[in-house]
Amino acid sequence: MERPASAYWRANLKLVAVLLIIWFVVSFGFGILLVEPLNSIAFFGFKLGFWWAQQGSIYVFVVLIFVYSALMKRIDRNFNVHDDED
């Protein structure tokens, strides 16, 4: 029988992997590797690739951390390893 700790750890790793894929796609993907094709698309006065590189990726980074924080809290509770009593 698997210990709950390793099931918790797997759930954690899965979440982190998904979020890091998004992190990579918006920054290295949209902002660097795909910047030239995206630049041919206009986006509110910006070229789209340039916007991802100097604005969009940063907004996504902020959202990613808050999403991680909220979802981890739920995972912590599901596996009963949370750090607060309330």
Add this chain to the structure above:
Amino acid sequence: MDVQTLTYLFVGASFTLYIGIAIWSRAGSTKEFYVAGGHIHPIVNGMATAADWMSAASFISMAGIISFMGYDGTVYLMGWTGGYVLLALLLAPYLRKFGEFTVPDFIGARYYSNTARVVAVICLIVVSFTYIAGQMRGVGIVFSHFLDVDITIGVFIGMAVVFMYAVLGGMKGITYTQVAQYCVLIFAYLVPAIFISILVTDNPIPQFGLGSTVNDGSGLSVLDKLDRTLVDLGFGPYTQGSKSTIDVFAITLALMIGTAGLPHVIVRFFTVPKVSDARKSAGYALLFIALLYTTAPAVGAFARLNFVDTVHDTPYSEVAGWFKRWENVGLIAWKDKNQDGVIQYAPGAPFSGAPRFSGTRGADGQRELTNPATDNANEVYIDRDIMVLANPEIAALPDWVIALVAAGALAAALSTAAGLLLVISTSISHDLMKKTLARGITDRQELKYARIAAATAIAIAGYLGINPPAFVAEVVAFAFGLAAASLFPAILMGIFSMRINKEGAIVGMVVGLVFTVVYIAYFKMIAPGENTAEHWWFGISPEGIGTLGALLNFSVSALISRYQPPPPKHVQDLVERIRIPKGVESPHEH
């Protein structure tokens, strides 16, 4: 009131506030000195982290660099923010659960070895001192231009203020002063940005202003106008870079993992009460940082546009006052190559090397230079660092805005300097003295060592600020490259792998560190003439080499660990324990 009086007023008031906070929050125990007692609210810690992280480089230099690099400036914008995602998802919560005072503490315990701890202390000290020299220089620049005092005196005043709150207050004093400094610096950054955004585009939000139409009747958006203006002058378009894709990739990644591995940022997450707070706090920190980092590209673009408008094709006798004021400080220079009395701005360096003024004045009153002219059309030398400081003057904003920027720049430099001083002194008193050289000293003695170490570090930092080594700008690349190649992999593997053992980790850190140092030193100091893409390995510049250093560290550690015995049971239990948030304790009293 004139600019100078206002600047004295703003700077004086902000310094009084910092010192007041320092006296109010004096640290009484090592726990308060190292981690502020361990019960800082996540939002407060987020704000303090933002001030801790945003240094003179972010406040003064970054928008100026973006201004002249255009798209290539992206490496700093993404590199210095994306690292927080790594920090929040991969390091901060686990290190908080570990529940000790310092980064070497973790490395020493996880790799059950004092050698590993000492290697980590060395990495930490090299990284932090590299950084601090730049902060003190920032303080010097602000003082000499805005307050018209000698750079030396400016650095002394800065040292005295940092001494007050870092040495007396420790982490507790630093945390609350950093909160105040964040408020000062973000206000000082946003106010001129909003003013300039309205001036250029009528849109008060700089992030949107960057995409808006310029209000000069041309119907062009800011970036389109900038692209055209620069192409007309012979530059490449603003929105396209000149660096190769692989280099942009490597530099961004090196800055990201370097950011996540910077000890003075990591320790901030030791100050919150719980694991869940560490995660949340990282989100707030990045939110507060993003406020400045998404404004910076707008400031950079507006500044470049205004700069070209006011300087290019303007007779020197009619140029705005700021041009001459910064020329007097030596950060702007004009060499009238075609002798027409008109300033021409074009690509390329106007003359070789940094400006050397002959001490005489030319026909139009400009400071004459002894540097040999280059054969391009450009006549203007401008130090990129002044773009943010001169920006309010370039846009002719009210005097109080200019004074505010000076106070903001000082807040940014001092808050980072204090954070760095703290990790240096902590690693010496705690890791080197208490845990290695002088075991069994009391809490009181340890606190005394911490204060002596902080005072010594301030003196060294001040010396570096007054006599900056010629390569200060170059060694900044070191700080991130080193943190990326040495500390980040060791911490990450320590959390996510049970199998990495002390042999693997120590050799990995040393190999990553030495490789990165040698590569940077070769291209920056030993053979600067070869510092071009065709000589670089895989086309990666010294700035981005930390990425390869980190990869090397990971592979060497994994390989060696395979052939050496796995870590002992108690270390595996430790890893199991830090992976679970439940049962978090505040860092224990000694």
